[in-house]
Amino acid sequence: MRHTIAVLVEDRPGVLARVAGLFRRRGFNIESLAVGITEKHGVSRMTIVVSGDDRTIEQVTKQLNKLIEVIKVSDVSKNSVERELALVKVSATPQSRAEIIEIANIFRARIVDVARDSLIVEVTGDEDKISAFIDLMKQYGIKEVTRTGKIAMQRGSKALE
């Protein structure tokens, strides 16, 4: 089972190393990790996608909670909005260019760079959507892909704090 875990941390040097190190050391499997600042000064939010059975997830949560700089850990796998962003650099010939733009439009993706023989497309959405988009781009020749890793937030008015 995959779980998406949101972690609020004090924004201090070394905190990312501490969290990542914990996963490695305890043999937990990280699939993605995204970090950014929050609305509160001095507090960052990490979104970690981790796979494991219920016991593993319980240990992940408890071990994270033990870190001094961790303020809050919450499993946001259920009932949440999940997003990822990807930049895809795809080969484009005069013939294929229109097709790529059309597909991008269907995916509500944006062309953010145009060169003579390639395009960079920016796409956001849940993981499946991004994977589907990348899959479709393969036929044109993908030069490079970068994905941010997932961020997530639970629906409704309750907030993580």
Added chain:
Amino acid sequence: MRAADAIIKALEKEGVKHIFGIPGGAIIEVYDALFDSGIKHILTRHEQAAVHAADGYARASGKVGVAFATSGPGATNTVTGIATAYMDSSPIVVMTGQVARSLIGNDAFQEADITGITMPVTKHNYLVTDENELLKTIKEAFHIAGTGRPGPVLIDLPKDVTTAEVEFDYPEKITLPGYRPKYRGHPRQIKKAAELIMKAERPVILAGGGVILSNASEELTKLAETIPAYVATSLMGKGAIPETHPLSLGFIGMHGTKYANYAVQESDLLIAIGIRFSDRTTGRVSDFAPDAKIIHIDIDPAEIGKNIEIDVPIVGDAKLILQELITNITYRKRKEWEDRVEGWKKSYPLRYRKDDEKIKPQYVIEKIWELQPDAIITTEVGQNQMWAAQYFKVKRPRQFITSGGLGTMGFGFPAAMGAKTAFPEKQVVDIAGDGSFLMNVQELATCVDYGINVKVAVLNNMFLGMVRQWQELFYDERYSATCLRCKEMSIEKIAEGFGAVGMTVEKPSEVEDALKEAFEIDAPVVIDFRVDRLENVYPMVPAGAALHEVIDEEV
């Protein structure tokens, strides 16, 4: 004021009386400030030993132990000591020097990323990059080390931070939004536990080092008597209940008593307190206490359910929880169970083959116990440690100090130094193997220098004995690299070379007198007991076997 002076002043405020360490360029400023302080610094001969000494000091006294080291090699030498304290939840603060802030990351002379290196083996660590954060950091470090589940905290101090000017304004309060240890147990869970206890026919208490750390020994003994329930301890829990108490089963696990192991295996209720269910304690997990419901009391929620599935978890401080639990329980005799356990105790006492020619290591420990039952005992790691655990009947908490989690050879001797520094009036004895003793033998110089008059009983089998035992039993007696081939080595002369007193004892008939003499002498003494080289530790549960699958020796 100079930051270095502020550091020392802060330590004084924290009540620090002793610091163990070795100076160097990066921490020289702090040492300069120490020069005028009332805090006594003990110059060890190795930073590893400084940390073990601080750890031994902490374990014996319950106070936070403190060690200093310089940057680079000084700092990296502390790692084994820090990891040892981490595994056994011992509260220490280690301060290391670091190169100046402008040089960090440049591979400067004697630079090591010690906060990076120690991240996995500290409860928390700090690199102070702003002198204005310095005092807050020290305050936090002591708080974190000593509260909740205790553990080591490291503070790395860049040289130019220690020379900076700061105002001495030591914070009274701490704000750590992510650190809120929970002390009170959940009342509903405590009720549930009490109900299970009242229903149980074969209750056993399993007590770990957490009982000692939370000073809950009295409560533990009272709980045991109130139920009544037999008490087995882990190695770290030795002393949680007096081992001469009729309800004590001694320690369980790989070399625990048979009756403790059997009682745990056949129990229908295990009340586990401050114990982390290490593999050396549980044996094969899938067959651990198969019929038992398990109540687990621990201050660290992450320990609950980590290795063993738990029926009733109670998170909080053992002392407070036991106080409450006791009020919910009444005495109910369980005659059948009592008879059964007493039967095991009679049938399977700890025993060894006596010998008039060769000194049996167990005999040496029995004699130490007879002569000095109140002594603080530290141990090294290996057979010596297991025999000490088996044959020294510990009376009180903090009397038995051993590296349980990391199993660090070379721990016992410097830890004895630390314990003796905390309690100069008490006898402190390191029960050692010859291999382990050599790992920090240089500290004899420290003992002589400061008149730290510990005694070391070396059970000298000229082997890395415990590894040899495994090779004998499981590797066809292929003694690969375990024979120390030291017939020519004189531990007596080594001791004398350092200015301590050395003795060599070769006959069983001389053991007692030698010990008596050593306990009389007001100096560090090392006794080289030439013991039976091939003696093994029994009973033994082989690694991966269940607790009741015990190998024993015919006696």
